[in-house]
Amino acid sequence: MGRSLKYEIPGVDPRVPLSDVAEKGWTSVFASTASGRAPFQPDGLEEKPRRVLEIGFGRGEFLLAMAAREPEVQFIGIEVSWKRTLKMARKVARAKLENVRLVDDRAEHSIQALFEPESLEAIWINFTDPWPKTRHAHRRLIQSGFVGDAAVALESSGKLFVATDDVPYAHQIDEVLSGAARLQNLYAPCPFVSEVRGRARTGYEDQWRSEGRPLHFFAYGPSPHSHAGRATCGRAKRGGAK
Numbered sequence: 001m002g003r004s005l006k007y008e009i010p011g012v013d014p015r016v017p018l019s020d021v022a023e024k025g026w027t028s029v030f031a032s033t034a035s036g037r038a039p040f041q042p043d044g045l046e047e048k049p050r051r052v053l054e055i056g057f058g059r060g061e062f063l064l065a066m067a068a069r070e071p072e073v074q075f076i077g078i079e080v081s082w083k084r085t086l087k088m089a090r091k092v093a094r095a096k097l098e099n100v101r102l103v104d105d106r107a108e109h110s111i112q113a114l115f116e117p118e119s120l121e122a123i124w125i126n127f128t129d130p131w132p133k134t135r136h137a138h139r140r141l142i143q144s145g146f147v148g149d150a151a152v153a154l155e156s157s158g159k160l161f162v163a164t165d166d167v168p169y170a171h172q173i174d175e176v177l178s179g180a181a182r183l184q185n186l187y188a189p190c191p192f193v194s195e196v197r198g199r200a201r202t203g204y205e206d207q208w209r210s211e212g213r214p215l216h217f218f219a220y221g222p223s224p225h226s227h228a229g230r231a232t233c234g235r236a237k238r239g240g241a242k
């Protein structure tokens with residue numbers, strides 16, 4: 001099976017090669033949609049589009065739900081699995097969502113090339129792979145270098161949301177995010193919360209909930225304490241198993 005960008009996608013293929021975005025920019029990529037929802041104002045000045053990124057969308061439930069709810073927002077999904085990206089491309093095309101673009105790559109390798117500084121309203125990273133074996137821990141996405149790049153890509157009012165079911169990874173995420181320049185914990189004084197009212201669920205999340213695993217939701221952005229009092233802190237036992 002080849003890696004053709006047009007493989008079995010009904011209608012517009014939402015997948016975009018990294019090189020296209022790097023060369024032409026997102027404005028050009030999104031302006032080519034059938035709706036012609038190009039972000040231009042009548043006087044010709046370019047309007048800043050609202051742009052949201054999900055990294056590791058997996059089976060895509062969360063990204064599809066967000067994109068259907070907010071058609072005026074441009075959604076970008078980065079996923080390292082080519083098969084998942086291909087399946088998601090079919091779902092996006094079948095749902096006729098014109099505000100989604102998919103990039104098949106490692107987020108830590110592509111985030112800087114894909115996004116100008118201060119160009120994203122939000123970044124969602126849901127149930128990122130925990131790589132539980134010590135010798136594999138270096139493969140975890142949430143590391144200070146990547147988080148630094150993500151913080152640069154976020155608008156000054158942008159937010160970074162991270163979720164995990166893995167207790168040791170939750171401690172690492174807490175350490176990395178709390179040490180990141182430009183980012184403040186929106187759940188402070190809690191490091192994370194274990195429930196967020198009204199939040200859409202992801203495919204993996206449903207599975208982890210049915211298995212009774214502990215959930216950890218982190219939210220970082222520019223303004224501290226904006227959620228204080230609305231949530232109860234979650235608890236993670238240091239060194240505990242999943």
Ligand SMILES: C[S@@+](CC[C@H](N)C(=O)[O-])C[C@H]1O[C@@H](n2cnc3c(N)ncnc32)[C@H](O)[C@@H]1O
Nearest residue numbers: 056057058079080081106107126127202203204
């Ligand atoms: C455990 S699954 C979670 C999927 C989905 N977010 C959910 O909650 O149902 C993690 C996903 O992240 C993807 N992934 C892992 N590392 C990645 C990376 N460095 N860049 C982009 N995607 C990644 C995997 O291929 C997988 O689809």
